[in-house]
Amino acid sequence: MLVVPLSTTASQQQATFSATVARVRVDVIVTDAAGRFVDDLRPEEFVLYEDGVEQRILSTQVVDLAAGRITEFVPDLSRRADLTMRPVPSASMAGDLGAVIFLVDLPGLDRRNKDRFADAWIKLIDETELMGIPRAVYLIDQVGYLRELAPLTLSVDELRGAAQEVRDAPLVRRGVHDQLVRAAADIPGEEALDFLFLNEVRIFEAQERARTRSTFRLLTQFCSVLSAREGRTALVWVTSEVQLAEGGPGTALAAAALANSDPGFVSGTVDRSRGTGDILFSYLSIAPQMSELQRDLHDTANSSNVSIYTLDPRPAREHRSLPLDMRVGNGDLADLLNDSAVQTSLDGLKDALWQAADETGGQAFIGATELDQALRRIDIDTSKFYLLSYEPSAPQGDGEFHTLRVDVRRSGVNVRERRGYVGLTPQDREAQALAAALVLPGAVSAVPVEVRAYRGWSAAGKPIVRLVVAFEQDLGQQQAGPTQVISHQIHAVALDAIGVTVDEINQQLSPRGSVSPRIRSGERPIVYMHDWSLLPGTYNIRVAVRDGTNGEIGATAIDAELPAPSxxxxxxxxxxxxxxxxxxxxxxxxxxxxxxxxxxxxxxxxxxxxxxxxxxxxxxxxxxxxxxxxxxxxxxxxxxxxxxxxxxxxxxxxxxxxxxxxxxxxxxxxxxxxxxxxxxxx
CATH class of the missing domain: 2.70.50.60 (abc- transporter (atp binding component) like domain)
Incomplete structure (x- = not known):
């Protein structure tokens, strides 16, 4: 049974989501030609544009989470005032400014490089004593479902446990690279090539296109949920292969084989009539919907202040490498695999990774020899940045996407910032915060919430989960007496073993009720209990509590198993x-x-x-x-x-x-x- 404490130490607290935003905040990373952060810029060197119109910057800060310090420029003065944070800032304080979320795309990895990434990550965590910025870990499993391995936390032990879980995760899928080598070894004669080989390639690459579409949709939903966060989120997408083209390296391999046997064959497609009908492959054109899905992901990430850092753990030497038996004594197949079209198609599997990083203000780490160094660079890039704020001239809550651009009046520097945002009403932002609470409960804790689930039977003798939710509310400011105002809302969903919502609770607590002295004094939490009739099975129950007095939300999750009647x-x-x-x-x-x-x-x-x-x-x-x-x-x-x-x-x-x-x-x-x-x- 998972129980989230009502009160936690600084190292255990989680980042806070807020339902309202007074100003637009823009996080800006400025580096020199060597990639080092430039920390001596003055406020007058920044120029900020919304929809192409220059805006008046109201505040300029340098945030250094690793050092635990925020340096703010005092208006109208030519000096700085240092505002020193706590030596070990709480996750809620640091999380308002930034967070790192790892999303490990298991279907996009092979076992060797999945383990290589996990080993480098565990090594880095073991060398870390204190976390300056909260981190969370999520995993896309082999069937495409999203699993939370660690909520936003500053706990080194919790992160190491999540990294070890990635290391231990089973992986039976054969990646595109390995599938290509296998297909090359199985290429039959030209007559059989029409009927067998192309059909195998068609099936595999159709599966890869479907996986890519599913991954883009999941990432877009993930970024949309993160829009409720106050600060910048670095989303580290760990994957190796994303097929954007209608056909992949297998199609290019088939094209190379057919070109060898048919000099009149047009490179770029495999279009051969056969008894079962026409099958068209193209490794040069983007598959239908891919561009739209990419654009949705990039726009949603920018609007949500999410920068995507793509990390491909496959070393550069393996991107185009062939097994030894392909290079020695098998010259024809080696020539096919070294065909320029095949190599170009292999490179194309990385295009989505480069583009996602470039379009969202992140960085791409592809072919890195030392993965721990790449992870350190992500830490540095996320923990130190300029924070600008301004009041937008556009009407608040217009629902439109507004572009952002930051220029720096200094030569020889590189500037990265999010590309824009959507102007949401407070009601829309509140709805997004609630969605965040139920989709990513481990990341929302403005209201400390504890949940327990007890198996039992209803008054009618039906199996139930007796859900108990406890939360705190400051009643000290209310007039003394037995009747107190309690204005919380309880939202809960029960997800089955494959992540499908089977039931939900939406309950507005009674606006007034008798409150015991110990609840009024804060010695006891407020408790809500619900007898939940569910079918036998295993459930992940996610609970969000919203405080109606200030709009703050807290959430957590718990697993529950309801046995069948016996x-x-x-x-x-x-x-x-x-x-x-x-x-x-x-x-x-x-x-x-x-x-x-x-x-x-x-x-x-x-x-x-x-x-x-x-x-x-x-x-x-x-x-x-x-x-x-x-x-x-x-x-x-x-x-x-x-x-x-x-x-x-x-x-x-x-x-x-x-x-x-x-x-x-x-x-x-x-x-x-x-x-x-x-x-x-x-």
């Missing part, structure tokens, strides 16, 4: 509930209680005989008993479910282990529970 004895999960002296009760989410509170251990049994709950309280080491708890019989209801709760009172302050056993007198079934418990003075 004629066998089955127990629910144990749910602990705490009741304070005022009589207010709620599920225990904190792991601790006050000594004047009552703890209730609630459990259910299906197909039971005479189930009962017993237990004891042990010391913190779980060795010495401190108290023996009386047995509690579970009561069978009208639908055949036994339910019951053990009451635990008057536990003195201290650290304990709560050990409970659910047993059935009739058939001997048992289930044990061990829960750490801290008791504070009440």
């Amino acid at each position: 004629s066998q004895w089955m127990a629910s999960d144990l749910m602990l509930t705490v009741a304070d002296p005022s009589g207010s009760a709620q599920p225990l989410m904190t792991g601790w209680i006050f000594s004047d509170e009552t703890l209730l251990a609630y459990v259910e049994v299906s197909v039971g005989g005479e189930p009962f709950l017993s237990g004891r309280i042990l010391d913190a080491d779980g060795l010495q008993p401190r108290a023996i708890l009386p047995e509690t019989m579970l009561t069978e209801d009208s639908v055949g479910i036994h339910r019951g709760a053990m009451r635990i009172r008057n536990v003195p302050p201290g650290d304990y282990i709560l050990e409970l056993e659910l047993a059935d007198h009739t058939d001997g079934n048992t289930r044990s529970f061990r829960v750490p418990l801290q008791v504070l003075p009440g």
Whole structure:
């Protein structure tokens, strides 16, 4: 069970999404001819244009996240004022300025270079003591689904775990490069070439085109979600092969083979009539929809302040290399593979990577010999930049795309910035922030949220997931009294094992309600509980909470498994509930209680005989008993479910282990529970 803490240390906090933007912020990276960041520019050296019209720059800052410092130029003065950040900035502070998100495109890699990238990445992480900017890791798996391996975090251990998961990910797909070598070795005689070889090439390259379209759509959706972020996002797209052309290297190989046997053959296409109909290949023209999909990706990334950094872990020596048996003793096939059309088509697999980086203000790292150096350059490029802000002259929320351009009045420098943005209304931006919360829950934490999911049965005896959501709200500014304003919205989706949404919850909490003193004082969170009827299966439940008073959103996710109905004895999960002296009760989410509170251990049994709950309280080491708890019989209801709760009172302050056993007198079934418990003075 995944539980996200309500309060975290600075190294565990996550970046914040905001629903509104007062000014347009433009992150600008300026480098010299050697690629070094130029850090001595003055405000008057920047010229910023929106839709070709020069804008008045309201603030200019130099952000150095690695050093933990923001240097701001004081208006109308010729000096700088240093505003020093904390030595280790929180992720929410750093995340408002920048973040790095790794997107590992597993279907676009082969096993060797996937492992090569992961090894270099793990090495770099192991050499890192502190993260100056939050990072997240996502994986496109072999069937094209997006998986979160690590949310935005400053935790080195969490990132290393994600990198190791990439290293361990199984990969059975044969890449374009390897498929080409295999196809060359299998080229038959010219007669069979028509019917067998071309058909195999056609099928494989149709699959590659479909994969490319799917990847572009996923990347575009990913960037759209990131538009809710305040700062610049560096999206590191790790892949080796993206086929834009209608045909790929296999088509070029077939064209070379046919040209050898038919001097009149027109290079660039393979168009041969055969009994099954006409099949047209072209390795020179872009496949239908590809240009539009590319443009959508680039525009969405620019509008979302996302710079795409493309990283191809395949070393340059392998881009056009052939296996030894192709180079020695197999001259005809080697000549075909070295044909200029084949080599050009292989190079074309990198075009989308160069273009994505160039169009979005990122960088392309293709054929890098030292991957750890490429990763370091991405870190440097992301952690140091100029931050300009201005008030746009165009009406806010017009829904139009507005181009941006930054010039620097200094020769010999390179300038990179996002190409534009879409003017969204606050309502549209809020909707995007909510979408971000449900698509990328690990990246949204303006409202700290904790979620738990308990398996049980409804009053009608149906299997359910008992969803418990806890969040904090500052009620200290409200007028004292039992009635307080609570204006939160709960949004939750349940995704099945293949990522399809099967059900959702959209709940506006009651605007007014009775609030216990401990919730009002902030000692206890606000808790929402929902009995969710779902079909048996495994689910990823994503929950977003929106604070109606300020528009802030927090989110998290949890996995839940709901077993199929059975004629066998089955127990629910144990749910602990705490009741304070005022009589207010709620599920225990904190792991601790006050000594004047009552703890209730609630459990259910299906197909039971005479189930009962017993237990004891042990010391913190779980060795010495401190108290023996009386047995509690579970009561069978009208639908055949036994339910019951053990009451635990008057536990003195201290650290304990709560050990409970659910047993059935009739058939001997048992289930044990061990829960750490801290008791504070009440």
